[in-house]
Amino acid sequence: MTTTLCTVDLIEALTPTVNRVLLTPNTPVSFSSGQYLQLCLTDSDKRPFSIASIPGAKQLELHIGGSVNDQYASQALAHLLQQYQLQQPVLAEIGLGQAQFRADSERPVILVAGGTGFSYVYSIAQSIAAAKLDQPVFVYWGVREQSALYHASVMQQWAAQHSKYRFIPVVQQPDTNWQGRTGMVHQAVLEDFISLEAYDIYVAGPFAMAGVVRDAFIEQGAHREHMYADAFAYI
Ligand SMILES: Cc1cc2nc3c(=O)[nH]c(=O)nc-3n(C[C@H](O)[C@H](O)[C@H](O)COP(=O)(O)OP(=O)(O)OC[C@H]3O[C@@H](n4cnc5c(N)ncnc54)[C@H](O)[C@@H]3O)c2cc1C
Structure with missing residues (x-):
């Protein structure tokens, strides 16, 4: 420091x-x-x-x-x-912080951001692309309203760099024109993965979200020692 x-x-x-x-x-x-x-x-x-x-x-x-x-x-x-x-x-x-990206792990990666927790996820997603890492990487970004997805196009370009990178924005209160995923961001992850056992999972967002994510993901197979969030130290 x-x-x-x-x-x-x-x-x-x-x-x-x-x-x-x-x-x-x-x-x-x-x-x-x-x-x-x-x-x-x-x-x-x-x-x-x-x-x-x-x-x-x-x-x-x-x-x-x-x-x-x-x-x-x-x-x-x-x-x-x-x-x-x-x-x-x-x-x-x-x-x-202790929730930094573990570049030496070869496990597939799930990055979960709520609101401005995106800042954390953005740094890791950029590092992964810069290092040209080859494991699957899923970025989920949950926001209340579509207008809060301030870097959506940047992340679409990020995902276009590699066939194994995915960007999944999730809007809680969508406009009628929104065609993507809706609801809470952790629910989208739970719907997409039968088991979270194999994944390194990085989380940032409101404390309430971090708590919900930790409990629900462990229930769906995630290993606590492969889940990283500095918010865990506060809740
Ligand atoms: C180490 C650390 C770093 C931080 N870094 C920043 C930073 O870089 N910038 C900053 O402004 N603040 C930061 N904070 C403060 C705090 O984390 C943010 O204020 C907070 O993440 C902002 O959330 P939001 O209002 O953007 O999200 P919201 O708009 O409240 O939520 C966004 C999405 O998160 C999910 N979500 C929200 N609440 C819940 C819930 N109860 N259950 C399940 N899902 C939920 C939903 O999908 C929702 O759509 C930091 C705090 C710590 C401890």
Whole structure:
């Protein structure tokens, strides 16, 4: 873990409630795909955000927000915006968490994101493609509304790179024009796999979702030691 000041390079809206933030650390940092950073608002107020970039990237990309304007994200964003406008850096602890991608495993992979949990999944999916890994990889991204699928086209391009990569967006409250999967994201996974025994499973999203996923997937054969989510430490 490295604690360093970071320059805020960019803050832009991905949806009305989710923002993309780019930071450049002032000192070299190392992290693994799937790890997070803590943005230090004060000495005692540190908020975790998954790093959407892949290791080696010059800038750290964050996706901050959620389906509703909650204070967790909006206060962090206000801090970033203030420092950006003042042209002052922010302090961050970079390279935290135990749910990083296990590149040495040859097991097929299921990545499950709820809302902005996509940031975590995006980093891992990019690392898998960069390493040209050959095992089957399924990315499930659950959102409340279709408009929250801010990187759907990027993920469609990702899936098009390899015959074994699949991207499955799942919308909870679909518009009439939505032709894809509907309902809760974990239900889509449970419908698609008779057994989850063979898979490495990576999960990020609201804590309530992580708990439901852990219990339901183990019930359907998943091994707890092959399931990875930093949210498990909080629930
Ligand atoms: C280590 C760590 C990293 C974090 N990283 C980020 C980050 O990068 N960005 C950020 O903004 N916040 C982050 N958070 C905070 C928190 O995880 C997010 O605020 C949260 O994931 C946002 O969810 P959402 O509102 O986008 O999802 P929602 O819109 O609430 O849910 C999206 C989908 O998740 C599923 N889901 C939701 N609730 C349930 C449920 N009860 N049961 C089953 N399925 C459900 C459904 O499919 C739903 O459509 C992080 C927290 C921790 C601890």
